[in-house]
Amino acid sequence: MLNALDYNIEEWQAILIEMGEPKFRAKQIVEWLSKGKDFHEMSNLPKMLTDKLSQIFEANSVKIHSCVVSKKDGTRKYIFSLSDGNIIEGVLMSYKYGNTICISTQVGCRMNCQFCASGLDGLIRNMTSGEMLGEIIAVNKDISEYGERCITNVVLMGSGEPLDNYDNVIKFLKLVNHDCGLNIGKRNISLSTCGICDKIYSLVEDMPGITLTISLHAPYDDLREQLMPVNKAYSIKDVMKAVRFYFKKTGRRIIFEYSMIAGVNDSIDCAEQLVRLVRGLPCHINIISLNYVEERAMHGSDKNRVQDFLEYLEDQEVSVTLRRTMGSDIEGACGQLRRSVMEGAKCESVVDQDFTQEYADAAKVECEQPSYEQESSQEQDSNQAQDSIQAQDSIQAQDSIEEQYASQDQDAIQKYNINNDDN
Numbered sequence: 001m002l003n004a005l006d007y008n009i010e011e012w013q014a015i016l017i018e019m020g021e022p023k024f025r026a027k028q029i030v031e032w033l034s035k036g037k038d039f040h041e042m043s044n045l046p047k048m049l050t051d052k053l054s055q056i057f058e059a060n061s062v063k064i065h066s067c068v069v070s071k072k073d074g075t076r077k078y079i080f081s082l083s084d085g086n087i088i089e090g091v092l093m094s095y096k097y098g099n100t101i102c103i104s105t106q107v108g109c110r111m112n113c114q115f116c117a118s119g120l121d122g123l124i125r126n127m128t129s130g131e132m133l134g135e136i137i138a139v140n141k142d143i144s145e146y147g148e149r150c151i152t153n154v155v156l157m158g159s160g161e162p163l164d165n166y167d168n169v170i171k172f173l174k175l176v177n178h179d180c181g182l183n184i185g186k187r188n189i190s191l192s193t194c195g196i197c198d199k200i201y202s203l204v205e206d207m208p209g210i211t212l213t214i215s216l217h218a219p220y221d222d223l224r225e226q227l228m229p230v231n232k233a234y235s236i237k238d239v240m241k242a243v244r245f246y247f248k249k250t251g252r253r254i255i256f257e258y259s260m261i262a263g264v265n266d267s268i269d270c271a272e273q274l275v276r277l278v279r280g281l282p283c284h285i286n287i288i289s290l291n292y293v294e295e296r297a298m299h300g301s302d303k304n305r306v307q308d309f310l311e312y313l314e315d316q317e318v319s320v321t322l323r324r325t326m327g328s329d330i331e332g333a334c335g336q337l338r339r340s341v342m343e344g345a346k347c348e349s350v351v352d353q354d355f356t357q358e359y360a361d362a363a364k365v366e367c368e369q370p371s372y373e374q375e376s377s378q379e380q381d382s383n384q385a386q387d388s389i390q391a392q393d394s395i396q397a398q399d400s401i402e403e404q405y406a407s408q409d410q411d412a413i414q415k416y417n418i419n420n421d422d423n
């Protein structure tokens, strides 16, 4: 069976013409599919056509295998099964401004970042655009049964490196943004990358306007190379040049992720180097203490270390947020849950497709009255809008940040252009 979500309007038109059907039905089909409907539910289409289509296509080849709900904050981690039996994961977080999903873009990952669970088995395969879309549509359908709001924000921050699956990711971004589809605005989409620079330049051409997040994790090459092998191909200088270009062309503030690893990248010296690196670039840094992954012998920095690091950055007037850890009781780190499912490990809190109202309510309470006890004082006022969350299984409220800083950005763009005319 083919995955119906893999096709855009133009491709559906071609399919329909081939079948001797009018091409206006393409829009109807895409609209129904985006609502999570099966062919037999497409009430404005002739039954003969839907019967034919359902013999060839599956409305969504991504199925919810199970859902783990955090008792702490209602964050829901979904395990999806793909048609070839592979397993991937996605995370849904509720905020007062909407629901955000963090999706996977590859089964496994070949980047092999030394702290990450996703790369432990290497890359298994790329996901198709329709499979990425299918994650969102399946979750939308699931939560709608409980009266929850639809997903409003998407982050490509689950398993996989989005820019290593470039064509499928671009097609997905266009599908998810399309007004006949889920119609999620570019400002509500965020793509996180370890820094595949040539693809950052391509992104400016192919999908400008989404928020670009860089997983930095180290402020100098020697250390970054040890942590992230990709740094051997693209140095920090390459990454900084590419993000400056991205900012200059799109006006979008760059987000950096910095996971603090005890005794590795958490010294004040690292903080100093980090400040020097980002000085002058309109950006925001998210710091978080590393999530422990059993197979990776690294630990997150302790609270005091994180606080000192944060205060140093604040004193230097760097825009920074210490992320709240969400869903820490449900195997937070990238790729962890998928691995435990694959290994058949028992996870007590797995609730098979069972999103209870109790947890939905808990999620709403959390999002209406967020606790910011760990967050920087400088950010507290803006955090109700910003809200910050954990990296790999959660995301930044990019849209809120962007709105808040939109006018500042305009000034910054002008200044920046004046100072960087050679770029």
Ligand code: SAH
Pocket (backbone or CB within 6 Å): 111, 113, 115, 116, 117, 156, 157, 158, 159, 160, 161, 162, 192, 193, 194, 195, 213, 214, 215, 216, 257, 259, 288, 289, 290, 291, 292, 293, 333, 334, 391, 392, 393
């Ligand atoms: N490949 C992309 C997106 C997937 S990982 C990227 O590198 O950005 C999403 C984020 O989680 C990245 O910032 C990644 O570095 C971070 N991450 C992975 N494992 C982690 C862990 N154990 N603790 C904290 N952050 C982690």
